[in-house]
Amino acid sequence: MIASREVLKGFFFSTLRNFGYLKSKLKKINTKNEVLILNLHKVSNEVNPYWPPLKINYFNDLISYLKKETELVTFQDLKFENLTKKPRVIISFDDGYRDFFDCAMPILKKYKISVNQNIIPEAIETGLAPWNIRMYDFLFNAPENLLKNFKVHGWDLNFKNLNEKEKSKFGLKLSIYLKNRSKKERERLLQNSMKWINEFKGTTYSQMMDRNQLLEVYDLHEIGLHSYSHESMQFESTEYFQQDLEKCWSYYFNLFQFDPDIYAFPNGSYREGQPEMAVEQGYKFVLLVGDRVAESHSSILNRVTHYGESSAEAVVRGVGYGISI
Numbered sequence: 475m476i477a478s479r480e481v482l483k484g485f486f487f488s489t490l491r492n493f494g495y496l497k498s499k500l501k502k503i504n505t506k507n508e509v510l511i512l513n514l515h516k517v518s519n520e521v522n523p524y525w526p527p528l529k530i531n532y533f534n535d536l537i538s539y540l541k542k543e544t545e546l547v548t549f550q551d552l553k554f555e556n557l558t559k560k561p562r563v564i565i566s567f568d569d570g571y572r573d574f575f576d577c578a579m580p581i582l583k584k585y586k587i588s589v590n591q592n593i594i595p596e597a598i599e600t601g602l603a604p605w606n607i608r609m610y611d612f613l614f615n616a617p618e619n620l621l622k623n624f625k626v627h628g629w630d631l632n633f634k635n636l637n638e639k640e641k642s643k644f645g646l647k648l649s650i651y652l653k654n655r656s657k658k659e660r661e662r663l664l665q666n667s668m669k670w671i672n673e674f675k676g677t678t679y680s681q682m683m684d685r686n687q688l689l690e691v692y693d694l695h696e697i698g699l700h701s702y703s704h705e706s707m708q709f710e711s712t713e714y715f716q717q718d719l720e721k722c723w724s725y726y727f728n729l730f731q732f733d734p735d736i737y738a739f740p741n742g743s744y745r746e747g748q749p750e751m752a753v754e755q756g757y758k759f760v761l762l763v764g765d766r767v768a769e770s771h772s773s774i775l776n777r778v779t780h781y782g783e784s785s786a787e788a789v790v791r792g793v794g795y796g797i798s799i
């Protein structure tokens with residue numbers, strides 16, 4: 475049953491790719507005023523059903539298509555008028571995973587494309603992935619008898635007999651349950667389970683880029699800040715958020731000797747007034763996540779989450795499938 479649904483889904487996206495859908499979708503983007511910003515995370519052939527990365531060849535196909543049919547630009551380019559007839563697209567990565575350096579950058583180099591990568595200073599300095607990714611890594615690696623002891627307060631966990639698809643949905647639900655909270659509240663809910671995560675030595679954790687890799691990225695791509703330690707800002711105090719903006723600013727300045735331009739809210743989480751606070755702080759491009767194209771002249775820009783379980787799906791979602799344009 476599941477397999478046939480997968481086949482149908484694959485067929486559906488291949489059909490869209492082959493029958494004029496892509497160009498008709500791109501035509502709807504106003505080349506003067508709008509920009510489609512795709513938000514990506516991991517590009518890797520590693521398997522983790524709790525949070526599947528975009529496979530390397532799907533990423534290659536996405537970039538190859540966009541390079542041909544769109545104007546792939548960076549945030550700095552938005553200052554200039556689009557003189558082409560092609561719609562503008564920005565590729566915007568979050569979190570700063572090591573696979574960006576190892577898997578995505580060689581492809582971007584091949585097509586001579588610059589993208590945006592928003593990093594988490596704490597992750598660069600400690601080498602530790604954000605808490606939810608470490609949790610997924612643990613869930614994927616830990617044996618079932620250990621998972622029985624893994625408790626999240628107020629959440630009725632049941633890992634038994636989950637197939638790959640269900641694991642992916644489960645991971646998403648658990649992440650949403652935990653990330654719509656302040657750091658303090660989340661740590662309270664995870665109090666008991668962190669003990670199991672930390673004591674189990676069999677987890678292969680997702681790697682983050684380090685300072686040296688970051689300096690190499692800086693030469694070719696646009697680096698932004700993705701908060702200092704990846705908290706959901708909607709649930710943090712105004713003082714916490716203000717300090718975060720400042721900490722990010724000095725981290726970037728100390729590393730690159732330039733002021734930063736980009737701040738991307740983690741977990742797409744913010745509350746009214748916070749994006750404007752980031753603009754006041756001096757960030758020229760403040761990035762959110764939603765389901766629409768962005769106004770290219772605005773300082774507060776919307777991004778569209780990108781993913782794909784096949785080459786066709788990666789390309790179809792790369793032109794804004796599922797969003798109203």
Ligand SMILES: [Zn+2]
Pocket residue numbers: 568569700704740741
């Ligand atoms: Zn993130």
